[in-house]
Amino acid sequence: MNTATLIELGGYLGSTLVVVSMLMSSVVKLRVINTIGSIISATYALIIHSYPLALMNICLIIINCYNLAKLLKSKQQYDLISVGTQDAFLSYFIDHYREDIRNFFQETDTALSASDKAYIVCCDGAPAGLLLGKIKEAGVLEISVDYSTPTYRDCSVGKYLYGRLPEQGIRTLLYAGKSKKHEEYLLKMGFIPENGVYKKILA
Numbered sequence: 001m002n003t004a005t006l007i008e009l010g011g012y013l014g015s016t017l018v019v020v021s022m023l024m025s026s027v028v029k030l031r032v033i034n035t036i037g038s039i040i041s042a043t044y045a046l047i048i049h050s051y052p053l054a055l056m057n058i059c060l061i062i063i064n065c066y067n068l069a070k071l072l073k074s075k076q077q078y079d080l081i082s083v084g085t086q087d088a089f090l091s092y093f094i095d096h097y098r099e100d101i102r103n104f105f106q107e108t109d110t111a112l113s114a115s116d117k118a119y120i121v122c123c124d125g126a127p128a129g130l131l132l133g134k135i136k137e138a139g140v141l142e143i144s145v146d147y148s149t150p151t152y153r154d155c156s157v158g159k160y161l162y163g164r165l166p167e168q169g170i171r172t173l174l175y176a177g178k179s180k181k182h183e184e185y186l187l188k189m190g191f192i193p194e195n196g197v198y199k200k201i202l203a
Contacts, residue, residue, distance in 0.1 A: 010044050011040075013040055014041030018034055018038060027151070029154075034060065038060040076124075076152075077123065082118070112145075116135060117170075119161065143173055144177065155185070158189050171201065172202065173200045176197045
């Protein structure tokens with residue numbers, strides 16, 4: 001493969017990343033992927049001496065970096081709400097995000113009926129996360145659904161939630177479900193596989 005072809009492929013890659021970034025529901029992911037795509041596109045434009053295209057991409061890089069800095073500096077304000085499993089707001093939350101929740105937890109309705117604990121995390125009044133589970137013994141909650149809405153799917157909801165649960169008397173979390181999509185998140189959040197169950201001790 002000659003150099004000209006590699007340069008052309010680089011241009012396609014940069015353009016593809018810019019387009020793909022627009023499909024991201026997370027604003028942070030959008031900015032990061034868009035920045036990478038813009039860097040590649042700007043480099044390609046400079047190599048082929050397309051200076052207007054290079055200038056546009058450099059401007060996008062600056063705008064993205066500025067907005068990323070603002071996003072990372074601003075601390076999201078979360079609130080934890082303990083609700084009953086028959087609560088109307090909980091039903092609305094589940095109905096609104098039902099299809100997305102089922103991407104991770106197939107038995108959502110069964111999980112709700114089997115749960116005796118339900119928590120909703122809100123960010124500036126907007127629903128951001130949901131935790132359903134059942135108390136197995138004192139201080140131990142077995143999770144059936146641990147869900148974040150697409151906009152807040154950056155682990156910040158989980159970090160906030162797990163930091164607040166000890167106030168609710170919960171010191172240990174267990175997850176015995178079979179959701180492969182959820183396993184990566186559990187490992188990222190510090191859950192440890194133990195005899196077929198994921199376990200996390202809360203501080």
